[in-house]
Amino acid sequence: MKKEDLFKNLKKAVENFDIQSARNLAQRIIDMDINPIGAIEIGLIPGLKVIGDKFSSGEYFLPELVRAATAAKEAMHILEQKLAWENAKLKGTIVIGSVKGDIHDIGKNLVGAMLSAAGFRVVDIGIDCSADQFINKALEVNADVIGASSLLTMTVSKQKELIDRLNEKGLRNKFKVVVGGAAVDPSWATEIGADGYGENAFEAVTMISSLLGN
Amino acid sequence: MRLEFKVLSEDEIKKIHNTSLKVLEQIGICMPHPEALNVMEKVGAKVERNSALVKMPPQLVMDCVAKAPKSVTLYGRDPIYDMNVKEDGPFYGTMTGATHFLDFKTGERRYCTNADLADITRLIDGLENFTWLAPIATPQDVPKETSDWFAWVTTLKNTTKHVVGQAPGANSVRDVIKMGSAISGSEKKFRQRPFTSFGILTRPPLQYSWLSLDGLIEIARQKLPMYLNVGCVAGATSPVTLEGTMVQAHAEIMGGITLAQSVNPGTPMFYASWSRIMDMRTGNVSLSSPEWCIFRLGLGQLGRQLGLPIRTAAMLCDAKISDVQAGYEKGITTLAASLGGDLISGMQLDSDKIVDLADLVIDDEVIGMVQRILRGVNVNDASIAFEVIAEVGPGGTYLDSMHTLQNYRTEIWMPKITERRTWNVWKEDGGKDGLMRAKEKAKEILASHSVEPLPKDVQHELDTIAKNARLVEE
Numbered sequence: 200m201k202k203e204d205l206f207k208n209l210k211k212a213v214e215n216f217d218i219q220s221a222r223n224l225a226q227r228i229i230d231m232d233i234n235p236i237g238a239i240e241i242g243l244i245p246g247l248k249v250i251g252d253k254f255s256s257g258e259y260f261l262p263e264l265v266r267a268a269t270a271a272k273e274a275m276h277i278l279e280q281k282l283a284w285e286n287a288k289l290k291g292t293i294v295i296g297s298v299k300g301d302i303h304d305i306g307k308n309l310v311g312a313m314l315s316a317a318g319f320r321v322v323d324i325g326i327d328c329s330a331d332q333f334i335n336k337a338l339e340v341n342a343d344v345i346g347a348s349s350l351l352t353m354t355v356s357k358q359k360e361l362i363d364r365l366n367e368k369g370l371r372n373k374f375k376v377v378v379g380g381a382a383v384d385p386s387w388a389t390e391i392g393a394d395g396y397g398e399n400a401f402e403a404v405t406m407i408s409s410l411l412g413n
Numbered sequence: 414m415r416l417e418f419k420v421l422s423e424d425e426i427k428k429i430h431n432t433s434l435k436v437l438e439q440i441g442i443c444m445p446h447p448e449a450l451n452v453m454e455k456v457g458a459k460v461e462r463n464s465a466l467v468k469m470p471p472q473l474v475m476d477c478v479a480k481a482p483k484s485v486t487l488y489g490r491d492p493i494y495d496m497n498v499k500e501d502g503p504f505y506g507t508m509t510g511a512t513h514f515l516d517f518k519t520g521e522r523r524y525c526t527n528a529d530l531a532d533i534t535r536l537i538d539g540l541e542n543f544t545w546l547a548p549i550a551t552p553q554d555v556p557k558e559t560s561d562w563f564a565w566v567t568t569l570k571n572t573t574k575h576v577v578g579q580a581p582g583a584n585s586v587r588d589v590i591k592m593g594s595a596i597s598g599s600e601k602k603f604r605q606r607p608f609t610s611f612g613i614l615t616r617p618p619l620q621y622s623w624l625s626l627d628g629l630i631e632i633a634r635q636k637l638p639m640y641l642n643v644g645c646v647a648g649a650t651s652p653v654t655l656e657g658t659m660v661q662a663h664a665e666i667m668g669g670i671t672l673a674q675s676v677n678p679g680t681p682m683f684y685a686s687w688s689r690i691m692d693m694r695t696g697n698v699s700l701s702s703p704e705w706c707i708f709r710l711g712l713g714q715l716g717r718q719l720g721l722p723i724r725t726a727a728m729l730c731d732a733k734i735s736d737v738q739a740g741y742e743k744g745i746t747t748l749a750a751s752l753g754g755d756l757i758s759g760m761q762l763d764s765d766k767i768v769d770l771a772d773l774v775i776d777d778e779v780i781g782m783v784q785r786i787l788r789g790v791n792v793n794d795a796s797i798a799f800e801v802i803a804e805v806g807p808g809g810t811y812l813d814s815m816h817t818l819q820n821y822r823t824e825i826w827m828p829k830i831t832e833r834r835t836w837n838v839w840k841e842d843g844g845k846d847g848l849m850r851a852k853e854k855a856k857e858i859l860a861s862h863s864v865e866p867l868p869k870d871v872q873h874e875l876d877t878i879a880k881n882a883r884l885v886e887e
């Protein structure tokens with residue numbers, strides 16, 4: 200199959216929330232030594248855009264969005280093996296996670312899905328993450344933004360810890376730090392010196408886009 | 414006749430129950446706490462230490478359910494608030510954990526402070542239809558990690574009703590016992606009439622956190638009443654089919670009961686149902702959707718089948734303010750939940766994040782209406798009133814009859830703030846809407862109702878416990 204067809208089918212796989220096909224196509228692309236950047240720029244991102252547009256117009260809702268994002272994420276995971284990220288025309292790289300002690304992740308996952316749909320590289324480090332885990336991953340992937348989520352009032356202070364730790368390491372200006380989650384308020388975000396706050400997943404995308412000058 | 418609203422047939426209850434047992438046996442629950450794993454292994458569960466997965470044989474589960482007391486009494490600090498929960502319920506109280514307050518003077522939405530919580534608690538103490546309460550909000554002007562401790566202290570200081578609260582870890586349970594003992598005068602006196610009980614959260618699907626398990630084990634050790642709060646979110650942390658969510662929720666609750674009874678048989682436990690749906694447009698959880706009502710009723714039936722007292726919730730609104738949306742959400746969910754539970758929590762706006770004093774007064778009114786519905790009728794020779802019908806006869810009037818005079822106060826519910834006058838009279842009196850009337854009532858109660866302050870040394874002891882509290886994590 201020609202590479203244009205593979206990219207077209209990958210776009211379709213995302214549009215059809217077909218996780219298995221997305222995986223298979225990504226693997227074929229890698230096996231055939233095709234440059235994965237095309238797969239992302241012609242396959243995944245346009246596919247996610249179609250999904251995102253249908254979500255905005257009210258034809259699709261979260262299950263479609265999240266499943267399509269999963270298909271794209273799994274394909275990305277395979278393509279990454281042969282990818283030079285610096286050549287991909289992405290809007291930015293963001294490391295997201297839930298802070299230490301917080302095991303809630305639905306909101307974070309939604310934000311990740313929508314950021315991917317909007318053309319960002321999303322590196323999700325999961326739940327219960329220490330400040331160092333955020334920072335080390337951000338350094339590793341050369342992130343533009345670190346996003347920390349907290350649902351419990353008991354764990355929200357860890358967002359401040361993250362910023363303090365960045366300061367300690369002299370890295371505060373290297374990354375934008377954004378915060379969100381049910382325990383967070385704009386005044387808390389201001390208080391701790393975060394660069395941005397998202398009330399919900401939609402706002403998060405707009406806010407992060409404007410932070411990075413998009 | 415006790416009113417019932419069934420969503421499940423007997424066969425359906427059996428099918429769900431048996432599937433829940435299958436979930437516990439074949440899929441298991443993750444319990445990442447060394448002591449929990451040790452206890453479960455000892456009683457015959459299959460424990461995989463690496464993944465902290467516990468698989469429970471059905472017989473073990475049912476034996477443990479059988480050990481949980483079928484009748485639970487919750488004590489008030491004041492004996493007039495004692496509750497025989499299953500026999501005399503449902504009893505209404507509050508949810509926990511709101512973060513914001515609608516400023517009573519300005520209407521501004523702002524963080525809830527410890528001082529606000531004191532006022533709110535005092536108001537609830539003065540509302541007749543609330544017989545128990547929980548720290549309805551977590552004060553935001555106290556150390557965040559130990560805010561639950563401060564919430565406990567402020568609540569205990571401002572009410573003599575039973576208090577239900579959170580248990581973040583074993584030492585929080587022990588600290589609350591210290592608080593209760595300080596108030597009662599001694600631990601012995603407190604344990605004779607314990608006026609606190611504790612909630613434990615699961616983390617669906619099929620998990621408990623270390624902190625929750627730590628709390629659960631301690632509450633069981635102390636043999637104080639415990640609520641297994643299972644808040645599956647259909648479509649996100651449990652199957653989107655309501656039936657599938659009921660299977661999972663029922664399994665998680667039974668799993669927790671199995672652990673608690675294995676730690677200490679006879680620990681009083683509540684089947685606490687909080688399953689809800691995710692709004693698929695916004696990603697927010699709804700606590701007042703039609704599915705909420707179905708869960709309250711279905712899980713209520715499943716809990717009743719186990720013989721346990723049931724805690725559930727109502728009067729939580731997705732509405733941001735106490736407007737017409739809040740009205741219909743409250744009206745519908747309260748009736749449904751009241752038919753599926755014995756201890757009913759509620760009373761917040763914006764799901765469970767905002768407290769509004771006027772809204773609490775409205776809740777009190779709604780509870781009054783619902784309680785009248787639940788009282789139903791009692792068909793007997795006196796109530797069917799044949800002789801009265803004969804005496805009044807065709808074309809007569811009942812308004813001045815002795816029968817009416819003797820019975821109307823108990824037969825016809827009297828509203829406190831519901832408007833029933835004619836239009837003109839209402840208009841001339843200011844034409845106030847429901848919210849305005851509720852605000853006035855709240856003002857009245859705040860101005861007139863007080864709770865006898867605890868002795869200064871007891872208050873000091875409570876404050877000290879909160880100040881010295883530590884959240885002990887894994």
